[in-house]
Amino acid sequence: MKKLIAGIALFGTFALASAQTITFDKTTFDYGTIKPSADGTRFFTVTNTGDKPLILSNVKPSCGCTTPEFSQDPIMPGKSAKIKVGYNTTLNGPFNKMIEVFSNDPANSRSVIYIKGNVDANAPEPKPLTAEEQKAAEKAEKKAAKLAKKAAAK
Numbered sequence: 001m002k003k004l005i006a007g008i009a010l011f012g013t014f015a016l017a018s019a020q021t022i023t024f025d026k027t028t029f030d031y032g033t034i035k036p037s038a039d040g041t042r043f044f045t046v047t048n049t050g051d052k053p054l055i056l057s058n059v060k061p062s063c064g065c066t067t068p069e070f071s072q073d074p075i076m077p078g079k080s081a082k083i084k085v086g087y088n089t090t091l092n093g094p095f096n097k098m099i100e101v102f103s104n105d106p107a108n109s110r111s112v113i114y115i116k117g118n119v120d121a122n123a124p125e126p127k128p129l130t131a132e133e134q135k136a137a138e139k140a141e142k143k144a145a146k147l148a149k150k151a152a153a154k
Helices: 002-017 131-153
Strands: 022-024 028-034 041-048 056-061 066-069 080-087 093-103 110-119
Touching (some): 022 110, 056 080, 080 093, 080 110
Parallel strands (some): 028 110
Antiparallel strands (some): 022 041, 056 093, 066 080, 093 110
């Protein structure tokens, strides 16, 4: 009987060790102080640090002023994907918004990420992007739009 219990415990430990695992590059994105109608788009990077495919089933904002976009395509072990988050920067004042991320990670089926900042007409002008930063931003925007279109078609 002891061997049976030990075997079940060992198998359970192994089963938990071999699974999909969600990891974020950051859990809070701070916009800082920005001007009204500034670009409210930011990206979170999701990485599968497990050994089975990770699937994001839903990304749900806490209010209508925040719009997430994501792909439901499986994220293979060791690979990453982006969650695009847009905030309505026409709303003046400070904000701190929660976004729930639902996945098939057995330990973290519901993860929470945040955006925060302050929309203020007296904010300093944003520094212009370098050519390299502009190219990277355009590439990320195209990729996110393609993934969002693909997810919407499903």
